[in-house]
Amino acid sequence: MADPELKSKIEELIAANPVLLFMKGTPDMPRCGFSMRVVQVLDRVDVDYGAIDVLPALQPLREVTAEISDWQTFPQLYVYGELLGGCDIIEEMFESGELAEALGVEQPADTKVKVAETAPPAQSPPLQIE
């Protein structure tokens, strides 16, 4: 059972941020390959988004998202209050143009996700999503 205080805080954040990403690490320094891939997609569609690093409170946040949206793995992208998906779904929706539509932005002409030119710690081996 999720911590009620944390849960209401998370619900407020989801309501307050039209596009909100729960991820392992930060957009500048993702700590998981799957989170990094979602960050890259969001960069490609060029949308402003909020990001929450789940690592400091992984288990409590799993319990919260299990209750809020029946989903326990991260990353999770919320758009206008609804869970849109994790890495698989976001990449698929990006390629099909559904993501741009859901976000209300224009689909970039080139949907190939660019690999970062510099070599940030992001390219260390992805951590396993449990």
Next chain:
Amino acid sequence: MAADLAELTQMIEAALPGAEVEVIDETGTGDHLRATVSAPQFEGLSRIDQHRLVKAAVKERFDDGTIHALSVKTSVPS
């Protein structure tokens, strides 16, 4: 315990009768499983709901620790 791909396939097929299901082990280590599921039940559902149905079908194997990660790709049969 290694993940039993045939069992996972059957669990998904049982939950979604009429579905075409393929479960593969991408790395041969049992860590990176991928399920490709095409099911008539997906019609009209958002992708996240489609994935929820697939994950729910194999929930038991997540709960008992047999599998840790399952990539899912869903489609509606044409």
